[in-house]
Amino acid sequence: MTTYDMEFLMLSVLLLSTLFLTLSFRLFTFKYKRTNGGYLPPGRLGFPFVGESFEFFSKGRKGSPEKFINDRINKYSSEIFKTSLLGEYMIILCSSAGNKFLFSNEDKLVTSWWPRSVEKIFPSSLQTSTIEESKKLRKLLPAFFKPEALQRYLGIMDLMARRHFDTSWSHKEEVIVFPLVKNYTFSLACRLFLSIEDPNHVAKFSDPFNDLVFGVISIPINLPGTRFNRGIKAARTVKIELIKIIKQRKKDLLEKTATPTQDILSHMLTTLDDSGQFMKEMDIADKILGLLVGGHDTASAAITFIMKYLAELPNIYSDVFKEQREIAESKEAGELLNWEDIGKMKYSWNVACEVMRLAPPLPGAFREALTDFTYAGFSIPKGWKIYWSAISTHKNPKYFPDPEKLDPSRFEGSGPAPYTYVAFGGGPRMCPGKEYARLEILVFVHHVVNRFKWEKILPDEKIIVDPLPMMAKGLPVHLRPY
Numbered sequence: 292m293t294t295y296d297m298e299f300l301m302l303s304v305l306l307l308s309t310l311f312l313t314l315s316f317r318l319f320t321f322k323y324k325r326t327n328g329g330y331l332p333p334g335r336l337g338f339p340f341v342g343e344s345f346e347f348f349s350k351g352r353k354g355s356p357e358k359f360i361n362d363r364i365n366k367y368s369s370e371i372f373k374t375s376l377l378g379e380y381m382i383i384l385c386s387s388a389g390n391k392f393l394f395s396n397e398d399k400l401v402t403s404w405w406p407r408s409v410e411k412i413f414p415s416s417l418q419t420s421t422i423e424e425s426k427k428l429r430k431l432l433p434a435f436f437k438p439e440a441l442q443r444y445l446g447i448m449d450l451m452a453r454r455h456f457d458t459s460w461s462h463k464e465e466v467i468v469f470p471l472v473k474n475y476t477f478s479l480a481c482r483l484f485l486s487i488e489d490p491n492h493v494a495k496f497s498d499p500f501n502d503l504v505f506g507v508i509s510i511p512i513n514l515p516g517t518r519f520n521r522g523i524k525a526a527r528t529v530k531i532e533l534i535k536i537i538k539q540r541k542k543d544l545l546e547k548t549a550t551p552t553q554d555i556l557s558h559m560l561t562t563l564d565d566s567g568q569f570m571k572e573m574d575i576a577d578k579i580l581g582l583l584v585g586g587h588d589t590a591s592a593a594i595t596f597i598m599k600y601l602a603e604l605p606n607i608y609s610d611v612f613k614e615q616r617e618i619a620e621s622k623e624a625g626e627l628l629n630w631e632d633i634g635k636m637k638y639s640w641n642v643a644c645e646v647m648r649l650a651p652p653l654p655g656a657f658r659e660a661l662t663d664f665t666y667a668g669f670s671i672p673k674g675w676k677i678y679w680s681a682i683s684t685h686k687n688p689k690y691f692p693d694p695e696k697l698d699p700s701r702f703e704g705s706g707p708a709p710y711t712y713v714a715f716g717g718g719p720r721m722c723p724g725k726e727y728a729r730l731e732i733l734v735f736v737h738h739v740v741n742r743f744k745w746e747k748i749l750p751d752e753k754i755i756v757d758p759l760p761m762m763a764k765g766l767p768v769h770l771r772p773y
């Protein structure tokens with residue numbers, strides 16, 4: 292029996308046993324609709340606890356995640372509908388106005404919210420909420436992602452990309468792209484966040500990471516065999532490993548065999564927090580884990596999708612190749628990529644953005660209503676969760692005519708209208724790793740197109756969302772080296 296079947300079985304039992312509550316629940320929600328001074332948005336709340344989670348997840352697993360949203364946009368409203376997901380009442384906003392509203396009202400009407408599974412998988416060692424901790428993490432990040440720091444990482448990224456292609460791609464006729472790319476982005480993170488280079492040590496983290504990420508957006512049933520249960524165990528394993536590294540680094544800093552600026556770990560160990568204290572080991576482990584999770588599958592999914600579309604669209608490939616070959620030819624043998632080179636990769640970045648429009652690596656994110664408020668004429672009760680969904684604007688022909696067509700020129704000039712392209716989110720919670728991701732993606736594209744052409748082995752391989760978007764079989768390709 293697969294994990295999915297097990298979860299299905301357990302949920303079916305849960306469903307049956309809670310079915311008799313449905314009627315009373317309905318009465319409650321009906322009453323709620325009247326007492327909150329207005330009407331809730333249109334939509335279905337589905338069964339208690341489970342709501343419409345099954346349909347939401349199964350559409351993603353079948354490769355058509357947009358169907359859940361589009362069906363409801365067609366049935367209810369192009370702006371807003373209600374549903375119930377992951378055990379929560381949920382409002383889904385579907386327009387650029389909705390994105391603007393959410394991104395501009397952070398910590399006023401709404402605040403960031405993550406499913407209960409996240410809180411369980413990453414319990415904060417400081418007894419505060421994960422949200423509080425993520426706010427502290429945001430404060431720390433500018434020092435790590437400022438332009439001078441990024442320029443320093445660029446050379447390391449370039450060196451590591453060369454090594455990655457030499458060891459994992461050269462002399463191979465076929466590769467499966469996604470696991471290799473994950474290895475590239477994860478090794479970069481281990482090197483730049485923790486100064487870990489030994490591939491065996493990197494594997495100690497990366498192996499449990501898949502379980503961790505799968506557990507993050509899963510139905511929170513903590514029973515042996517469920518994704519959620521495996522996610523909790525994986526997070527524990529990674530944290531134990533992180534604590535060992537932190538202890539060793541503290542020693543190395545004292546003995547001056549490590550420097551305070553060598554990576555984000557040293558930075559966290561030597562920076563005082565708001566209350567003038569050094570951060571505790573567990574706290575640092577939480578923060579590094581947050582960063583590794585935020586940057587792990589997102590950037591590798593983006594790179595994998597870029598390779599998918601470049602395989603399918605030879606004209607786009609040839610324009611990217613032209614841009615990258617010119618840069619490669621302008622360099623001395625062995626000379627590393629520099630900041631000006633990245634500035635010249637405009638077309639390649641437009642292609643990457645357009646790929647992330649069609650296949651956003653993070654399909655959306657959650658907020659919680661801090662108070663009762665009204666949006667688009669509907670009332671949103673305090674405590675309800677709100678989800679912004681990238682595909683609802685990315686694939687809307689009103690904002691992106693002929694939305695399924697990959698057309699990098701959409702990003703020329705001032706680019707798409709505000710709040711329509713939201714692959715990195717927007718407002719105060721916009722992705723802090725965007726520039727870091729841009730560098731690792733462009734460095735990868737530079738090397739892959741300068742070394743290879745490739746063809747998909749499975750012409751009809753789908754993009755599935757489970758829980759994050761990925762190629763159903765990891766994108767196996769035939770490589771044609773130059």
Ligand code: HEM
Binds near residue numbers: 714
């Ligand atoms: C193509 C790659 C990436 C994409 C598409 C992406 C997308 C996003 C999006 C949409 C959000 C906003 C979520 C929200 O509105 O609540 C976000 C947040 C975040 N991202 Fe990224 N991300 C990427 C890469 C990275 C990388 C490389 C890192 C770290 C090195 C990172 C770290 C984070 C963190 C820590 C947050 C949470 C910020 C907060 O809670 O305030 N991301 N990302």
